[in-house]
Structure formats: structure tokens, C-alpha cells
Amino acid sequence: MRCPLLLTVLREPARMTRLDLAAWDRLLPQAHAAGLLARLAVLADGLGLTADLPAPVKPHLTAARTLAERQHRAVLWEAHKLDAALASLGVPVLLLKGAAYVLGDLPPARGRLFSDIDILVPKAALGAVEAQLMLNGWHATNHSDYDQRYYREWMHELPPMTHLRRGSHLDVHHNLLPETARLQTRPDRVIAASTPLAGHRCLRLPCLEDLVLHSATHLFHEGEWGHGLRDLADLDALLRLGMQRPSWWAGLLARAHALNLAHPLALALRYAHRLLATPVSADVLTELGCNAGRQPLADAVVRGHKDEPPHAPSPPRRPLPWPVFSTRLPWLWRDALFLRGFSAAHADCALPGTALATFLLYVRAHALRMPLRLLLPHLLYKAVQGKATTGP
Amino acid sequence: MRLGDLTPAEARSRLREGLALATGPFVFRIQSRLPQVAVNLHRLYPDFPLAGGPFADFHVRVDRVPGPRRWFKPQAQFWLEAVTPFKPLPADQAYAMLEWGMNWCIAGHAHHYLMLHAAVLERAGRALILPGDPGAGKSTLTAALMLDGWRLLSDEITLIDRDDGRLHGLARPVSLKNASIEVIRAHAPAAVFGDVARDTHKGTVSHLKPTPDSVARTGEPAQPAWIVFPRWKRDAPARLTPHPKAAAFLHLASHAFNYSLLGALGFTLTARLMDAVSCWDFEYGHLPEALTVFRELAGA
Numbered sequence: 178m179r180c181p182l183l184l185t186v187l188r189e190p191a192r193m194t195r196l197d198l199a200a201w202d203r204l205l206p207q208a209h210a211a212g213l214l215a216r217l218a219v220l221a222d223g224l225g226l227t228a229d230l231p232a233p234v235k236p237h238l239t240a241a242r243t244l245a246e247r248q249h250r251a252v253l254w255e256a257h258k259l260d261a262a263l264a265s266l267g268v269p270v271l272l273l274k275g276a277a278y279v280l281g282d283l284p285p286a287r288g289r290l291f292s293d294i295d296i297l298v299p300k301a302a303l304g305a306v307e308a309q310l311m312l313n314g315w316h317a318t319n320h321s322d323y324d325q326r327y328y329r330e331w332m333h334e335l336p337p338m339t340h341l342r343r344g345s346h347l348d349v350h351h352n353l354l355p356e357t358a359r360l361q362t363r364p365d366r367v368i369a370a371s372t373p374l375a376g377h378r379c380l381r382l383p384c385l386e387d388l389v390l391h392s393a394t395h396l397f398h399e400g401e402w403g404h405g406l407r408d409l410a411d412l413d414a415l416l417r418l419g420m421q422r423p424s425w426w427a428g429l430l431a432r433a434h435a436l437n438l439a440h441p442l443a444l445a446l447r448y449a450h451r452l453l454a455t456p457v458s459a460d461v462l463t464e465l466g467c468n469a470g471r472q473p474l475a476d477a478v479v480r481g482h483k484d485e486p487p488h489a490p491s492p493p494r495r496p497l498p499w500p501v502f503s504t505r506l507p508w509l510w511r512d513a514l515f516l517r518g519f520s521a522a523h524a525d526c527a528l529p530g531t532a533l534a535t536f537l538l539y540v541r542a543h544a545l546r547m548p549l550r551l552l553l554p555h556l557l558y559k560a561v562q563g564k565a566t567t568g569p
Numbered sequence: 570m571r572l573g574d575l576t577p578a579e580a581r582s583r584l585r586e587g588l589a590l591a592t593g594p595f596v597f598r599i600q601s602r603l604p605q606v607a608v609n610l611h612r613l614y615p616d617f618p619l620a621g622g623p624f625a626d627f628h629v630r631v632d633r634v635p636g637p638r639r640w641f642k643p644q645a646q647f648w649l650e651a652v653t654p655f656k657p658l659p660a661d662q663a664y665a666m667l668e669w670g671m672n673w674c675i676a677g678h679a680h681h682y683l684m685l686h687a688a689v690l691e692r693a694g695r696a697l698i699l700p701g702d703p704g705a706g707k708s709t710l711t712a713a714l715m716l717d718g719w720r721l722l723s724d725e726i727t728l729i730d731r732d733d734g735r736l737h738g739l740a741r742p743v744s745l746k747n748a749s750i751e752v753i754r755a756h757a758p759a760a761v762f763g764d765v766a767r768d769t770h771k772g773t774v775s776h777l778k779p780t781p782d783s784v785a786r787t788g789e790p791a792q793p794a795w796i797v798f799p800r801w802k803r804d805a806p807a808r809l810t811p812h813p814k815a816a817a818f819l820h821l822a823s824h825a826f827n828y829s830l831l832g833a834l835g836f837t838l839t840a841r842l843m844d845a846v847s848c849w850d851f852e853y854g855h856l857p858e859a860l861t862v863f864r865e866l867a868g869a
Contacts, residue, residue: 199623206628206650233624236594240680247830524651 183207183526187410188454190220194229201234203525211522212290212407214238215245219288245288252279255294255345256380262313264378268302271371271381273350273391274411280374281382284414289407293337293346297383299368300351307335307349314341323558331357331547353391353438354398357547362436367391385422386432389415393445394438398545402518402535406452409519412445413453426461433465443467447508448515514538573615581607587628589620593739593787594728595679597671598625601663603645606631609664609763613742613776616784627674631667633660649674658769665766665774668744675726675739676826682737683729683838684826687796689722689736690714692867695794696736698727698846700821706801706853709749712777713856714863716757721783722791726826731834734841735790740783742776750775756856795866796821796848805854807862812848 182204208214218238221227275291319336328336333352352364371381396408419425433439443465449455517534520526587600634644634657645663647670687700688711701707715721722738761778822828828835853859
């Protein structure tokens with residue numbers, strides 16, 4: 178992949194001081210498009226490099242930092258309002274992704290931009306949570322009967338909600354993966370392993386392992402790759418925090434098997450290691466089948482972990498109807514696809530065939546989400562509605 | 570080197586590759602194959618310096634939308650890198666679209682400033698801020714003041730420095746709408762206008778060339794001195810009346826591009842601005858009379 182500049186400074190932020198203005202002229206748009214400009218600003222600040230950067234560059238970093246700070250304030254306030262709205266229900270409310278990083282003061286929060294807040298609640302509490310949110314000003318944005326059914330019957334979340342006054346976006350999940358996805362996991366275990374968030378009544382944080390697994394699952398199940406590199410940078414930061422803990426990798430692998438999410442974890446570790454030089458040991462990569470030309474990953478996923486058998490209701494993995502996405506294909510082919518996905522944020526980085534690859538990844542995301550008998554009518558409906566690329 | 574040092578043909582060929590124009594603190598690298606864009610830039614920006622270095626703050630492009638629409642009701646699109654913030658517009662609005670796009674780039678990204686939605690002009694080192702609701706006659710008054718010798722900083726975006734509270738200028742062309750185009754033409758027959766774009770979402774639009782003095786001095790920040798809320802009323806005598814500062818604060822904050830985004834800093838900067846200025850309402854019916862009032866204000 179060619180985003181040499183952006184990847185180079187993400188791997189080695191100290192290089193920022195050695196870039197000339199011509200390089201910054203390319204780096205700033207690349208970082209902006211990838212949603213990582215504020216991250217660069219924070220990295221430069223952290224290393225005390227900002228004062229040494231060229232004068233025309235500094236205002237862009239200041240502006241990006243200002244925007245990220247504003248979003249963090251907004252997330253803290255939104256979490257406060259959510260906590261107040263949902264505390265009376267007595268159900269656990271887990272923050273996911275960006276909101277979890279900010280409220281948990283975790284490394285990926287620094288300089289992170291985001292557009293919505295994600296929460297996870299027990300499926301049994303979904304109706305009560307939705308009603309309570311509506312009483313407090315959040316309302317669903319997708320009004321068509323079709324979209325309502327799409328979310329409620331097939332997806333792992335309610336239709337996205339927006340607050341009437343603040344305009345903030347909220348995704349209420351009851352699972353990490355769609356109900357119809359070929360990979361099934363155990364959200365109850367994620368909730369059970371979460372910890373209460375100090376200063377809040379019902380908000381909780383997933384454990385660090387689960388934050389990694391959810392981020393990886395989200396990244397490799399989504400069809401939109403514009404933020405792929407940003408999400409990979411999140412994973413890099415979470416992993417670097419985790420590896421300071423004793424027996425982190427063994428725990429992460431065990432947890433991945435317990436949640437049936439070893440496959441997305443394998444992909445995340447492979448590409449974080451490869452693109453961002455995340456220090457993942459060769460043993461871990463081998464264990465997950467990330468190194469082999471053809472690998473036994475699918476077996477690893479189905480086998481589960483010996484201490485904790487795969488959960489009872491887990492249906493067998495539905496084979497993907499498209500052989501081009503098979504997990505049994507050589508890494509050469511899958512790298513060709515995913516590396517192009519990560520390069521999709523900016524035209525500078527795009528490899529030949531990126532447009533085709535992002536289309537294939539979009540199809541792949543849908544193929545993972547729902548079986549063909551649901552997917553084909555869905556895509557047909559969305560195409561007729563003229564929303565095929567913008568809808569869910 | 571200034572844009573006006575190029576011949577129109579040179580400007581057109583440079584625009585195909587990307588022409589880096591310095592407008593105050595921002596360098597725009599502009600790309601376009603549209604003759605209309607080249608002609609208008611060359612007519613309205615001749616005094617602006619071309620940026621020589623390899624760096625630009627914004628890489629923008631205005632071109633025809635490709636596809637069959639090239640021949641049937643052609644449309645123009647604006648790009649910041651790969652981002653298209655607007656729906657395509659009829660091709661004859663391409664130049665206006667570039668101006669709106671450049672405003673969007675600044676208002677949406679330059680959060681190292683506090684950005685108010687107001688015009689700014691300066692005379693003898695002191696700056697006049699003109700907020701104004703659409704239709705209040707803000708742009709007309711801005712154009713007339715500039716043509717009367719005030720230095721234009723901006724007709725749309727007031728850039729406030731977060732370190733010292735001073736105002737930074739862009740000196741880009743003044744966007745005039747509908748009747749105000751003819752009002753300024755009648756008031757100053759020598760004024761240079763760009764092409765007239767009709768039936769835009771703002772009505773008929775044309776841009777007025779900034780005075781050379783305004784462009785030459787974009788690098789000089791100005792100290793805020795007055796905030797004046799203009800209101801045009803047919804045949805009304807020109808009259809300045811005090812405007813409560815608390816109300817002015819709220820108006821500026823609620824009409825700013827990034828007041829809340831800056832958080833406490835937005836409040837601090839706005840409060841400091843209010844301390845530095847006097848605030849007025851200004852009703853007027855005739856431009857010459859209005860200009861006299863402002864000359865007296867600046868002389869006082």
C-alpha cells in the first residue's frame with residue numbers, strides 16, 4: 178500500500194519534524210481524509226514536536242485538535258445525559274468504541290474524531306431502553322417501514338437515533354454483530370465482563386479485550402472503508418496498552434475464542450502488525466493462522482476455546498456464498514483486497530484496483546451480515562430506492 | 570508574482586494544473602478547466618499574490634460534472650480533495666460555486682480562529698464589524714464602504730486570532746445579490762464585477778473586485794473598534810443608535826461559524842471583543858448619507 182507518508186508518521190511520529198512542506202502538502206489531506214489529522218496533532222504534542230513543525234502546518238493541527246476537543250466535550254455531556262435518562266431502568270448500558278475510549282480515558286481517545294455514540298444493552302431491555310430514550314428526546318431517524326424492519330429484525334441495533342435538541346447521533350446495539358450474520362457471538366458475556374464507569378449510575382465499560390474484539394469485528398464487518406485506517410489506529414493504541422499487562426496475549430486469544438471472534442481478531446492483528454508495526458509476537462500471529470500462506474483459521478474459529486466451549490445457541494458458520502471471500506483463500510488474495518480497503522481514504526494512497534476492491538468489500542460486508550436469500554431482495558430494494566450506496 | 574501578471578491565456582493554462590492563490594492567511598490551490606472560472610479569477614483577483622511554495626491549505630477544484638450531462642444542461646461541481654460538499658449546480662454558476670466553496674473550506678476547517686458570520690472593514694487601524702441578517706443590506710454597505718476607501722478584510726467571515734483577538738483579512742471579492750448589484754453599479758460606475766449568475770439559491774449573484782489597497786494589506790491584522798448592525802429601509806435617514814452589548818454578544822455567538830466548537834475559548838474571545846468595541850444599530854436609506862456617517866465615526 179502506498180500511503181507511505183501517513184503510515185510512516187503513524188508508525189514513527191518523530192519523523193514529522195523531518196518532513197518538508199511538499200510532504201506536508203500531501204500528508205495533511207491524507208490524514209484529514211482518514212480522520213487522523215487530530216491524531217497527528219496529539220502525537221506531535223506528546224513528543225514535544227509541535228514547536229518544530231513548519232509554520233503553515235501548525236494552524237491545521239491546532240484546528241484539528243480544537244475539533245477533537247470539542248467532540249470529546251460533547252461525548253462527555255452526551256454520556257452524562259444518557260446515564261441520567263437510563264439509570265432508572267436498572268439495566269447495564271455499555272459504551273462502545275469512541276465513547277468508551279473517551280469515558281475510559283483510553284489511549285485511542287487522544288485526537289479521535291467521531292460522529293456518533295454507540296451503546297450496548299441486553300436484548301431483553303431493548304424496548305424499555307428505546308422508550309426511555311424517546312421520553313428524553315432521542316428519536317429514530319429512519320421512518321420507512323422497510324428500514325424499521327431491516328433494523329429490528331435483522332440488525333444488531335435499533336434504527337439510528339438523533340436527539341431532537343442537541344442533534345447528536347446514538348446507535349443502540351443489543352449485539353456486536355447482526356442477528357443474521359454468519360458469525361455469531363455472545364453479547365451477554367461482553368456485558369458480564371464489563372465494569373461500572375466511575376461517576377455514572379448505569380454506564381459501564383467493556384473490558385479491554387472486548388474493546389479490542391469489538392473494534393476488530395466492526396472494522397472487518399463494515400462496508401465503509403473510509404475510516405478503516407482510523408479504526409486500525411484505534412486497535413494499535415488499544416493493543417499497545419494491553420500488552421503492558423501480564424499474559425495479555427493469552428487472555429486476548431482465549432477471550433476471542435470465548436466470543437467466537439478469533440477470525441476478525443486475526444485480521445486485525447495481521448494488518449495492525451503489517452501497516453502500523455504493532456508489536457504482535459510471531460507466536461500469536463501463528464496461533465491465529467495469520468502467517469501461513471493457506472491457514473487453518475476457519476477451524477480455529479469453529480473449534481472455540483477448550484476452557485469455554487462455544488456458546489450453546491451458536492449456529493454453525495454459514496459458508497459464504499461467494500468463493501472470492503472464502504477464508505480458505507491464500508493471504509495473497511485477501512491482502513490484495515484488504516490493503517486496498519485501508520488505502521481507500523485518499524486518492525494519494527489508492528492502489529490500482531482500489532475502486533473494485535472497495536466495491537467487493539462492500540459486497541463482502543453485506544454477505545457477512547445476511548444470507549443471500551435476505552441480501553438479494555434487500556440490495557434490490559435499496560437499488561430501486563436509489564439508496565444502494567448510502568442506505569444501511 | 571501576482572495573478573494579474575499572467576495573461577488570461579496563461580492563467581487559464583495554469584488553472585488546469587492548479588494555481589496557488591494566496592488570500593490572506595490561506596493558500597488555495599485551485600484547479601479548473603472551465604473558461605468562466607479562469608476569466609472571473611483573472612478579472613477579480615489580479616492583485617492577489619500567487620503562492621510560490623509547494624504548500625497549499627486547501628486543494629480545490631471546480632469542473633463540469635462528467636457523463637452525458639456534459640451536453641444536456643451541463644452542471645458544475647466543487648471538490649475539496651475528494652469531498653463534494655454541495656449538490657452540482659448549473660454550469661453557468663461555476664464561478665459563484667468556487668467562491669462559496671472557498672468560504673465553506675474556511676468556515677468548516679479554520680478552527681484555529683474564532684469565525685463570526687460578519688463583514689469586516691478597517692480604517693486608520695480600527696476595524697468595523699458588520700453582522701447582518703440576509704437582506705439587511707450588509708453586503709451593499711460593505712461594498713460601498715470599500716469603494717469609499719475602507720480596507721476590506723472580508724464580506725462574510727470575520728477571523729479572530731485566538732492569541733491576541735485581532736482580526737485577519739481575506740480581501741476576497743464581495744458577493745452582491747439581486748438589487749444590490751445595480752445599486753453598487755449606479756453608485757460606482759467604475760467598479761469591476763464578475764459574471765452575473767442568475768437563478769442561484771441566493772437569487773442573482775455577482776462578485777465585486779476588491780480594491781488593490783485591501784489586497785495589498787491582507788497581512789495587516791486590525792484592532793476591532795465597532796460592531797454595527799445595519800438595516801436598510803427605503804428613504805430612511807441614516808442614523809446610528811446604541812445596541813445593547815449583551816444582545817450583540819448573543820447575536821454574534823449564535824451566528825458564528827464555530828463559537829460553540831471553541832468551547833470556553835469562544836466565550837472568552839467574544840467577551841474580549843465586546844470589551845474592545847462600541848455597538849450600534851444603523852438604519853439607512855441612501856448610500857452617500859451612510860458613507861458620511863461612517864467617515865464621521867472613523868474620524869471621531
